[in-house]
Amino acid sequence: MNFNENSNITIFKHPLIQHKISKLRDKNTSTKEFRQLVEEIAMLEGFEALSDLPLEQVEVETPLEKTMAPHIAGPKLAIVPILRAGLGMVSGILALVPNARVGHIGMYRDEETFIPHPYYCKLPKPIDKRLIVVTDPMLATGGSAIDAIDQIKKEGGKHIKFMCIIAAPEGLEALSKAHPDVEIYVGCLDRELNENAYICPGLGDAGDRIFGTK
Numbered sequence: 001m002n003f004n005e006n007s008n009i010t011i012f013k014h015p016l017i018q019h020k021i022s023k024l025r026d027k028n029t030s031t032k033e034f035r036q037l038v039e040e041i042a043m044l045e046g047f048e049a050l051s052d053l054p055l056e057q058v059e060v061e062t063p064l065e066k067t068m069a070p071h072i073a074g075p076k077l078a079i080v081p082i083l084r085a086g087l088g089m090v091s092g093i094l095a096l097v098p099n100a101r102v103g104h105i106g107m108y109r110d111e112e113t114f115i116p117h118p119y120y121c122k123l124p125k126p127i128d129k130r131l132i133v134v135t136d137p138m139l140a141t142g143g144s145a146i147d148a149i150d151q152i153k154k155e156g157g158k159h160i161k162f163m164c165i166i167a168a169p170e171g172l173e174a175l176s177k178a179h180p181d182v183e184i185y186v187g188c189l190d191r192e193l194n195e196n197a198y199i200c201p202g203l204g205d206a207g208d209r210i211f212g213t214k
């Protein structure tokens, strides 16, 4: 599959994103720095992913005169992290859109079957008219992202974007096939999954590295 030809997939080439991802990969990067880097990368990706936010003209009075000026239109954006690791990306996007609402989807991947197990779902209401940005640093088999987006659609979500930091080709293909209407933003496309369904070269377990649980 040639991902670059799929208009719903953006694979970032920006040198700042690439540089920060390389620092994330380093096993000697501390928890504090890892967390900071995840936040910064989410902000850089978010800047591009939100470049099509709708605008409306609103009257503003400057010290000199009244004028019509663009404002973001429509209901507030919903950021929906997939717990746990997706939480690390929320603050970076909130720095861009401080009024965004935040939903949560709890999901963990069974270590042997790699099947995702959902344990929590709370979304801002109403969900159907909001732009929804689902965050998770890692898109491995794609099972967690596909299941999370299934849940959001069941709750009525329609306009959904998915943002990750590292994707495996297997997961990117699975997600784009399962949800062809979802725009996918990828910081870096890695080589492959290993026998434990970890992304190689990857960065290890994103949740453990963000929260220091290993």
Ligand SMILES: O=P(O)(O)OC[C@H]1O[C@H](OP(=O)(O)OP(=O)(O)O)[C@H](O)[C@@H]1O
Pocket (backbone or CB within 6 Å): 082, 083, 084, 085, 086, 107, 108, 109, 110, 114, 116, 136, 137, 138, 139, 140, 141, 142, 143, 144, 145, 171, 197, 205, 206, 207, 208
């Ligand atoms: O594409 P997949 O094969 O589904 O794998 C990716 C998922 O695995 C990780 O979560 P994990 O299950 O480790 O939970 P955690 O974030 O709580 O550590 C990661 O944050 C994704 O949610």
Ligand SMILES: O=c1cc[nH]c(=O)[nH]1
Pocket (backbone or CB within 6 Å): 085, 138, 140, 197, 198, 199, 200, 202, 203, 204, 205, 206, 207
């Ligand atoms: O490489 C991987 C795969 C799934 N989850 C992670 O955190 N890392």
Ligand SMILES: [Mg+2]
Pocket (backbone or CB within 6 Å): 085, 205, 206, 207, 208
């Ligand atoms: Mg984990």
